[in-house]
Amino acid sequence: MLRYFLSRLLTFVPTFLGVTLISFAFIRVLPGDPIIAMAGERGVTPERYAELQEQFGFDRPLIVQFWDYFTGVLQGDLGQSFVTRKPVWDEFFTLFPATLELSTCAIILAVVLGLPAGVIAATHRGKLFDRLLMSSALVGYSMPIFWWALLLIIVFSGNLGWTPVSGRIDLLYYFPNVTGFMLIDSLLSGQSGAFGSAVKHLILPSIVLATIPLAVIARQTRSAMLEVLSEDYIRTARAKGLAPARVNGLHALRNAMIPVVTVIGLMVGTLLAGAILTETIFSWPGIGKWMVDSIFRRDYPVVQGGLLLVAVMVMVVNLIVDLLYGLINPKIRKR
Amino acid sequence: MADTTLSATVPARPGRLREFWRYFRENRGAVIGLYVFAAFVALALFANFIAPYDPTVQNRAATLLPPAWQEGGDWAYPLGTDPLGRDMLSRLLFGARFSFFVGLVVVIIASTSGILIGLIAGFAPKWLDTIIMRIMDIILSFPSLLLALVLVAILGPSLVNAMIAIAIVLQPHYVRLTRAAVMTERAKDYVISAKVAGAKLPRLMFITVLPNCLAPIIVQAALSFSNAILDVAALGFLGMGAQPPTPEWGTMLAEAREFILRAWWVVTFPGLAILITVLAINLMGDGLRDALDPKLKRS
Numbered sequence: 057m058l059r060y061f062l063s064r065l066l067t068f069v070p071t072f073l074g075v076t077l078i079s080f081a082f083i084r085v086l087p088g089d090p091i092i093a094m095a096g097e098r099g100v101t102p103e104r105y106a107e108l109q110e111q112f113g114f115d116r117p118l119i120v121q122f123w124d125y126f127t128g129v130l131q132g133d134l135g136q137s138f139v140t141r142k143p144v145w146d147e148f149f150t151l152f153p154a155t156l157e158l159s160t161c162a163i164i165l166a167v168v169l170g171l172p173a174g175v176i177a178a179t180h181r182g183k184l185f186d187r188l189l190m191s192s193a194l195v196g197y198s199m200p201i202f203w204w205a206l207l208l209i210i211v212f213s214g215n216l217g218w219t220p221v222s223g224r225i226d227l228l229y230y231f232p233n234v235t236g237f238m239l240i241d242s243l244l245s246g247q248s249g250a251f252g253s254a255v256k257h258l259i260l261p262s263i264v265l266a267t268i269p270l271a272v273i274a275r276q277t278r279s280a281m282l283e284v285l286s287e288d289y290i291r292t293a294r295a296k297g298l299a300p301a302r303v304n305g306l307h308a309l310r311n312a313m314i315p316v317v318t319v320i321g322l323m324v325g326t327l328l329a330g331a332i333l334t335e336t337i338f339s340w341p342g343i344g345k346w347m348v349d350s351i352f353r354r355d356y357p358v359v360q361g362g363l364l365l366v367a368v369m370v371m372v373v374n375l376i377v378d379l380l381y382g383l384i385n386p387k388i389r390k391r
Numbered sequence: 392m393a394d395t396t397l398s399a400t401v402p403a404r405p406g407r408l409r410e411f412w413r414y415f416r417e418n419r420g421a422v423i424g425l426y427v428f429a430a431f432v433a434l435a436l437f438a439n440f441i442a443p444y445d446p447t448v449q450n451r452a453a454t455l456l457p458p459a460w461q462e463g464g465d466w467a468y469p470l471g472t473d474p475l476g477r478d479m480l481s482r483l484l485f486g487a488r489f490s491f492f493v494g495l496v497v498v499i500i501a502s503t504s505g506i507l508i509g510l511i512a513g514f515a516p517k518w519l520d521t522i523i524m525r526i527m528d529i530i531l532s533f534p535s536l537l538l539a540l541v542l543v544a545i546l547g548p549s550l551v552n553a554m555i556a557i558a559i560v561l562q563p564h565y566v567r568l569t570r571a572a573v574m575t576e577r578a579k580d581y582v583i584s585a586k587v588a589g590a591k592l593p594r595l596m597f598i599t600v601l602p603n604c605l606a607p608i609i610v611q612a613a614l615s616f617s618n619a620i621l622d623v624a625a626l627g628f629l630g631m632g633a634q635p636p637t638p639e640w641g642t643m644l645a646e647a648r649e650f651i652l653r654a655w656w657v658v659t660f661p662g663l664a665i666l667i668t669v670l671a672i673n674l675m676g677d678g679l680r681d682a683l684d685p686k687l688k689r690s
Contacts, residue, residue, distance in 0.1 A: 071528050194670065195670060200625070200669070202625060203658070206662070210658065352630075359541060363541055370534065
């Protein structure tokens with residue numbers, strides 16, 4: 057087990073180096089000069105250009121620049137934003153709780169609905185419920201979520217007026233940022249109605265972001281359950297006369313959970329990609345919107361740092377999933 | 392079944408295509424998907440004959456006209472008009488061209504390069520294999536849409552660059568699949584006997600092994616076809632794909648965003664077109680998987 061642990065950790069190192077190199081290379085090597093881009097339509101005089109190059113260190117050899125960047129990254133220094141002049145790291149951590157809050161709600165929604173749906177579909181295989189559920193799962197899986205978000209806004213914000221269109225909370229409420237999670241902060245503030253407002257703002261974005269994970273979890277749970285249900289030990293359990301609920305719930309579900317948990321773990325990338333679209337549409341001040349805005353403002357240090365942080369997040373979660381998987385399933389360790 | 396009673400009188404095995412069709416037909420959803428897909432392809436191909444108007448021509452006298460069946464609608468514009476007075480139906484029809492074109496090109500680029508790299512990794516010495524797979528791991532660490540978005544931002548927003556970016560993002564999946572298939576095939580007797588018979592490496596790679604690895608790759612191709620359409624539409628929606636006035640579905644949605652509470656049809660139809668296309672392809676993909684790769688069969 058320790059060997060498996062170490063070998064997985066070891067592969068993390070080159071991948072991390074590569075991810076850093078790619079986020080670095082994107083900005084410096086590919087066509088497009090960051091200084092010209094920053095200056096925009098106004099243009100820049102040759103003297104000022106040279107000055108700026110020196111200021112940002114763009115005049116030094118690429119390898120030196122990369123080394124500086126890499127050592128900086130290891131010390132938690134990702135440079136500072138061209139626009140706000142604040143360190144990229146600080147900006148990321150101010151905005152990250154918003155994305156975390158939204159993603160957590162989305163994944164909870166997806167698991168709470170998707171898991172039972174998949175189990176019921178598997179135990180009622182071929183019945184009407186199964187077919188309905190699998191068709192809707194396929195629709196959810198095929199959904200362009202940016203359009204889905206607009207439709208929900210039309211119906212629930214436009215026609216029914218139930219939910220707000222954008223933001224995290226009504227401007228009416230103001231309270232100090234304690235945890236960065238609006239749901240917790242609004243409760244801590246003790247202002248009446250603040251929590252309700254935060255919840256209302258969270259509903260539509262969570263539904264949108266949960267759509268694809270929900271479909272994937274439901275499909276995965278169903279197929280994992282079907283596979284387990286055809287095993288001999290399930291037949292034995294049934295033959296012993298155990299109640300169906302006990303067979304399905306205890307014997308089958310527990311074993312079917314292994315692939316399902318893996319899929320949930322590997323969904324981080326999907327969630328973050330979805331957050332880009334969801335946050336942009338609902339003006340949700342998280343890292344997805346931050347990245348898109350920075351791309352449009354050509355704020356290169358932010359794009360670079362954000363790309364790196366997001367990739368590292370995905371890598372860390374994948375690593376954890378891998379290690380947990382090795383822990384649960386001894387077969388995998390031998391590879 | 393008949394294969395077990397082989398004798399001189401057994402009729403020839405039905406053609407591969409026939410056999411494939413027999414299995415594919417069993418999945419009703421897949422057949423529906425195929426018909427819808429074929430219909431959309433036909434609409435896209437003949438868009439310039441079917442479409443009542445030029446998709447970019449503006450009619451200032453008829454802006455934001457609702458669909459014909461709604462009050463205030465006009466049968467001259469069956470699905471209504473957009474904020475600039477362009478015919479929605481014509482724009483949707485021409486938009487289908489972009490989506491299918493994008494899907495096709497992305498799949499071709501991603502699959503050929505991915506299969507090639509995967510074959511090399513599968514046959515290469517261990518160190519090269521490790522390097523290739525690490526690089527693929529690195530690409531897969533980035534959420535695909537984010538990576539495509541940054542690539543397009545650097546290359547400059549356009550449909551072509553969006554296609555390149557998405558092809559790069561989708562290609563590691565082919566590499567992984569091909570390599571895994573090659574690894575299992577390589578150890579089999581028929582490959583070893585071909586090697587013993589003196590087959591050179593290129594022949595081994597492309598003629599002996601590759602055809603036997605194709606089933607999962609074809610299924611992946613259907614999947615990435617729909618992913619490509621979704622991602623290009625998403626990039627268009629974010630303003631980083633096709634640029635206005637191109638009637639690309641995602642770009643149309645982006646242009647329509649500010650009118651969502653006033654004119655539902657400018658938002659509803661382009662998205663519905665994306666959904667139906669992607670759904671049809673995914674249905675087909677399920678059928679393909681059942682027919683080509685019975686081991687992967689879901690239920």
